Amino acid sequence: MQYLPSSLERLQEQFARLPGIGAKTAQRLAFSVLEMPLEDAEGFANAILEAKHTVHTCPVCQNLTDEAICSICADEERDRSTVCVVAEPRDLVAMERAREYHGLYHVLHGVISPLNHVGPDDLKIRELLQRVGQGEIKEVIMATNPDTEGEATAMYLSRLLRPLGVLVTRLAYGVPVGSQLEYADEITLLRALEGRTTM
Secondary structure (H helix, E strand, O other): OOOOOHHHHHHHHHHHOOOOOOHHHHHHHHHHHHHOOHHHHHHHHHHHHHHHHHOEEOOOOOOEEOOOOOHHHHOOOOEEEEEEEEOOHHHHHHHHHHOOOOEEEEEOOOOOEHHHOEOHHHOOHHHHHHHHHOOOOOEEEEOOOOOHHHHHHHHHHHHHHHHHOOEEEEOOOOOOOOOOHHHOOHHHHHHHHHOOOOO
């Protein structure tokens, strides 16, 4: 027996296709959309369509933009000798939130993951090598996640980049601020020791 209208079930199914959204959350979102005033629901639908039609990757750094090139690449104040390599656009946003890095970026749109059938050819690696090959970039900072896939991707890229005469560095990882040493795992403590600085 069908308890909900088929259009509501279809809306629920579409929400459930989003990453991290389970069946109950999808149902809650579908009901929330129905409770919206019509103009708000139309605005929501139009925002999705507009983003799909206008957002594309920046031809320079592969970040998401709705301009010819993204605002970071267009900013003449940024240090053009340094490129920070991140896996996803959301990682770039996290780096920018810190307001400490003033160079450029390169977004890979994923990491090497054989289990998920993602190889080097599926990432924006060729574009990175072309940028570095132009000679203006002096340092490439690897800012992929400190997990197995992120580390493998960083190592793979460093092997490709070193022959191009560029300095390849890796973000230091360690014990998070506010945590306690007794709860840190061995890899985190090793990274913290490797990345230690003078006081």
